[in-house]
Amino acid sequence: MRRRAEGRLREQHPETGQARTEAETQRLVHELQVHQIELEMQNEELQTARDEVASGLEKYSDLYDFAPVGYLTLDPEGRVLEANLTCASLLGIDRSRLVKRRFGVFVSAADLPAFNAFITRVFESKAREFCEVMLLKEGKPPVEVRIEAVVAASGRECRAAVTDIAERKQGEKDRLVLSKLESTGILAGGIAHDFNNLLTVVLLHIDLAQMHIPPSEAWARHLELAKKAAAMARGLTQQLITFASGGAPIRRVTSLAGVIQESVHPALSGSRVRCEFSLAEDLWPAEADEGQFGQVIRNLVLNAREAMPQGGVVSVRAENVVLRSHEIPSLPPGEYVRVSIADQGVGISKAVLPKIFDPYFSTKQRGDQKGMGLGLTICHTVIQRHGGAIAVESEVGVGTTFHIHLPASRKLLAKEKASLPTILPRHGRILVMDDEEVVRGVIEATLRQMGHEVEPVEDGQRAIEVYGNAKAQGRPFDLVILDLTVRAGVGGREAIQALLKLDPTVKAIVMTGYANDPVALEPERYGFKGILAKPFGVVELQKTLARIMES
The missing domain is CATH 3.30.450.20 (PAS domain)
Incomplete structure (x- = not known):
C-alpha cells in the first residue's frame, strides 16, 4: 500500500524524487506537524459538535416526551x-x-x-x-x-x-351556571326587600292577634299554623337572597359537624329514610356561613329523601383531606373538609347529570315546594362563594353521591357566649321611620301594645326634624328605629349620620330586608346599636329593644 502511495506521489509530483536540502526537509516536517495538529483540533471540534448534537437531541427528546400536551x-x-x-x-x-x-x-x-x-x-x-x-x-x-x-x-x-380540555370545559360550565345565576340574582334582589316587608307585616299582625286570643281557643291554632307558614316563607326569601349580588356568606370559623347534624334531622323528619353519620372526630373547622351551609345540607338531604320514596339510608360522611395540585381543577392544593352525602335512590342518568346545577332545571313533578329547579343551584352558588367546590357522581339504579369540598381553617373556634335571659324593655319614647305605611303602622301598633310611646315618620329627613325638635323641647326619644332603604328619600344610612351630629348618644336600630347589606353586617361601624333583619316578629323586636334600651 505504501509503495503504491509513493508511486502515485511521484506521478503527481515528479520533483519529489529530487534531492532536498536540509532546510526543505525541516520545512516539510514542520508543515506535517502543523497539519497533524490541525487534524487533531478538527477531530476535537468534531467530537464537541457530536456531543452537542447528542445533548440537544436528548434535550429535545425530553421536551417532546414531557411536554404538557400529547x-x-x-x-x-x-x-x-x-x-x-x-x-x-x-x-x-x-x-x-x-x-x-x-x-x-x-x-x-x-x-x-x-x-x-x-x-x-x-x-x-x-x-x-x-x-x-x-x-x-x-x-x-x-x-x-x-x-x-x-x-x-x-x-x-x-x-x-x-x-x-377537561379543566377548560369545566370552567365553561361554571361560567355558564354563574351567568344564569347572575340573571336570577337580579330578579331575586329586586323582590327580596318588598317580600320581607310584607312578611314583617304578616308576622307582627299574627303576633298581635295572638296577644288577644287565649291559647285554648280554636282560632289560636289557625294563627299558629299561619305563623309557621310565614316562617317557611321567610326561609324561601333567604334562599332567594342567596342569588342576589349582596348574598355573600357571612363567614366565621365553624365546626361543621354540629351544623351537619342539626341540618340533617329536620330534613328527614316524618320520612322512612334514616341517616348514618360518619363524622371524623378531629374534623377541621372551616370558615363558613352556618345558615347558608346548613341550607346546602338540607337541600341535598331532601333530594336524597325524595329519591327514596319507599325509604332507605342516607350516608353523611365528613373527613379531612389534602388536595394535590389539579386534583380538583377548580380548587388550589391545600387542606379541605370533604362532606359526602350518598343515597340509595334511583340515580341520575348521564344525559341529565350535566344540567342538575342549572337554574330552573328539574326532573320533579311540579307541586307544593317541588320542581322549581333552584335547590341544587343554591347549593352550587353557596359552595362556590365559600371558595369550595361541589360535584356529583351517580349511577342509575344504584344511587347518587354529592361531594362538597370547603377550605379548612386552622383558626381556633370562638367560644360561645352564654345567652342572657330576655328582659322586657322599660317603656320609653320611640321614633319609627319606614317609607311603607303598612310596615310603619304595624310596628307602631306593636310598640304601643308593649306600652311604648311611638312617633311614626315616613322618611329620614322627617326623622331628623322630629328628633331635633323633641330634643330641643326637653322630650328626647329613648330609641330610634330607621329603615335602611327609602325610595326617593333619605334612608337610614344618611339619617343616622345627621342624628349623631345632633346627639352623639343617640340609640338607633336599623331595619332592613337586605340582610347582607354592609350596614346590616356591621351596624356599629355605621353608628347603629343593633339591627332588625326583616322579616321579624314580636319576640325578635322585644329582644332587640331590651338589649339596647337597657345597655
Missing part, C-alpha cells in the same frame, strides 16, 4: 407511527403498546365517526384541522381532549397535538 404522528389510516410519553399517559397505557395501533380504538364509539372524518380532512386539505373527542382510558373515566393536526411535507403522515 404529540402524535399518524398515517392516513390513523395508525400511530410515533407518540410521546404524555400522549401515552393520557390514555393510561405504555407507549410501546400505543405505537403501530390505530388511534381510533381509543376514541369513544360516539365520537369515532367525527374522528375518522377529521383524519380525512387533515390529509385532504393540507391545512391545520382540529376536533374534540372523548378518549377511553384504561381503568379510569374517559377524558375529553382537543386534537389539532397538520399534514407533513411528505404528505404521507401528519403531526398531531392532543390536549386535555
Whole structure:
C-alpha cells in the first residue's frame, strides 16, 4: 500500500524524487506537524459538535416526551407511527403498546365517526384541522381532549397535538351556571326587600292577634299554623337572597359537624329514610356561613329523601383531606373538609347529570315546594362563594353521591357566649321611620301594645326634624328605629349620620330586608346599636329593644 502511495506521489509530483536540502526537509516536517495538529483540533471540534448534537437531541427528546400536551404522528389510516410519553399517559397505557395501533380504538364509539372524518380532512386539505373527542382510558373515566393536526411535507403522515380540555370545559360550565345565576340574582334582589316587608307585616299582625286570643281557643291554632307558614316563607326569601349580588356568606370559623347534624334531622323528619353519620372526630373547622351551609345540607338531604320514596339510608360522611395540585381543577392544593352525602335512590342518568346545577332545571313533578329547579343551584352558588367546590357522581339504579369540598381553617373556634335571659324593655319614647305605611303602622301598633310611646315618620329627613325638635323641647326619644332603604328619600344610612351630629348618644336600630347589606353586617361601624333583619316578629323586636334600651 505504501509503495503504491509513493508511486502515485511521484506521478503527481515528479520533483519529489529530487534531492532536498536540509532546510526543505525541516520545512516539510514542520508543515506535517502543523497539519497533524490541525487534524487533531478538527477531530476535537468534531467530537464537541457530536456531543452537542447528542445533548440537544436528548434535550429535545425530553421536551417532546414531557411536554404538557400529547404529540402524535399518524398515517392516513390513523395508525400511530410515533407518540410521546404524555400522549401515552393520557390514555393510561405504555407507549410501546400505543405505537403501530390505530388511534381510533381509543376514541369513544360516539365520537369515532367525527374522528375518522377529521383524519380525512387533515390529509385532504393540507391545512391545520382540529376536533374534540372523548378518549377511553384504561381503568379510569374517559377524558375529553382537543386534537389539532397538520399534514407533513411528505404528505404521507401528519403531526398531531392532543390536549386535555377537561379543566377548560369545566370552567365553561361554571361560567355558564354563574351567568344564569347572575340573571336570577337580579330578579331575586329586586323582590327580596318588598317580600320581607310584607312578611314583617304578616308576622307582627299574627303576633298581635295572638296577644288577644287565649291559647285554648280554636282560632289560636289557625294563627299558629299561619305563623309557621310565614316562617317557611321567610326561609324561601333567604334562599332567594342567596342569588342576589349582596348574598355573600357571612363567614366565621365553624365546626361543621354540629351544623351537619342539626341540618340533617329536620330534613328527614316524618320520612322512612334514616341517616348514618360518619363524622371524623378531629374534623377541621372551616370558615363558613352556618345558615347558608346548613341550607346546602338540607337541600341535598331532601333530594336524597325524595329519591327514596319507599325509604332507605342516607350516608353523611365528613373527613379531612389534602388536595394535590389539579386534583380538583377548580380548587388550589391545600387542606379541605370533604362532606359526602350518598343515597340509595334511583340515580341520575348521564344525559341529565350535566344540567342538575342549572337554574330552573328539574326532573320533579311540579307541586307544593317541588320542581322549581333552584335547590341544587343554591347549593352550587353557596359552595362556590365559600371558595369550595361541589360535584356529583351517580349511577342509575344504584344511587347518587354529592361531594362538597370547603377550605379548612386552622383558626381556633370562638367560644360561645352564654345567652342572657330576655328582659322586657322599660317603656320609653320611640321614633319609627319606614317609607311603607303598612310596615310603619304595624310596628307602631306593636310598640304601643308593649306600652311604648311611638312617633311614626315616613322618611329620614322627617326623622331628623322630629328628633331635633323633641330634643330641643326637653322630650328626647329613648330609641330610634330607621329603615335602611327609602325610595326617593333619605334612608337610614344618611339619617343616622345627621342624628349623631345632633346627639352623639343617640340609640338607633336599623331595619332592613337586605340582610347582607354592609350596614346590616356591621351596624356599629355605621353608628347603629343593633339591627332588625326583616322579616321579624314580636319576640325578635322585644329582644332587640331590651338589649339596647337597657345597655
